[in-house]
Amino acid sequence: MTFYSGAMVTGVLIDWGGVLTTSLSDSIGRWIAADRIDADRYYAVMGELIDHAYRGGDGESSIHALERGELDGADFERDLAARLLTLDGAPPVAEGLLERMFAGFERVDTMYDMLRDVRAGGVKTCLLSNSWSNTYPRDGWDELFDAVVISGEVGMRKPEERIYLHALDLLGLSGEECVFIDDIEANIDAARALGITGIHHRDADTTLAQLEPVLRLTLRGTGL
Incomplete structure (x- = not known):
């Protein structure tokens, strides 16, 4: 379920494992x-x-x-x-x-296309991921993200409030100006407490359908 304040959203915070990858x-x-x-x-x-x-x-x-x-x-x-x-x-x-x-994580191209679409639409993006001492496939990240926040690199983790505030600061946006996509409900609840719109990711098509009205953009994978 998406909780949306109706404010102009110009930033996307997004998880990696289970969101930009298969579950x-x-x-x-x-x-x-x-x-x-x-x-x-x-x-x-x-x-x-x-x-x-x-x-x-x-x-x-x-x-x-x-x-x-x-x-x-x-x-x-x-x-x-x-x-x-x-x-x-x-x-x-x-x-x-x-x-x-x-090792079974596979890239979900629909979600990567979404990131390109929203950046082309003037929306800022930030990867916000909890790491388990794992490596990330960073090729092309400069084209996808305005900021990258990985828990093990910043000494903070979701659902701690401070990691969301750090991500917002990097984007130069308020919570009300951002939407957060994650597959763990506790992480979304923590973001919502800061005024961030939350989308609980289950699959790419559902997430994109919920994201379009929040960003007021048309995204690939939703009927184009």
Whole structure:
């Protein structure tokens, strides 16, 4: 659902994994099959970590530290691997675990076309992504983004208020002048608290249909 204030929106903040790429759940599913991971155990372990990191909880978790760049990816891999099991009853190989988890991400061209369209329409764009010590395919980013905010590089993470304020400052816009697209509801709620219009991304066609009236632009992929 989109909550739109009706103000003139001239900035787009957008997530990477699961928005500019295919879904995280698809990538995780491929990794679970390829590495023969005990899926029930994985979802129980990761569900607890994600719930604490994004839905509140006392204290900090390893995900908080990983996303801010305070915890090395290799250390997180060792910790996570020790909590998991393969179908053979042994822990999975820790080295390269995160790379294998995200290897199934595929670029969604419709979303990249949207970024080109909105910039051509005079709208500023900012990538706003929580990183898990992963690398990003940055080729062509100068043509897509006016600013890039990656959590591990700035020491802040979504849904912390300060990372949204940092992104807005880089664009030189207020919250009311921006829309934020993300696939995690908690991140959108935090943005909305700052006056930013929020779009909960589920698929490219739905997001573009919701984005067009907010930006008052016609975008490729919506009937052109």
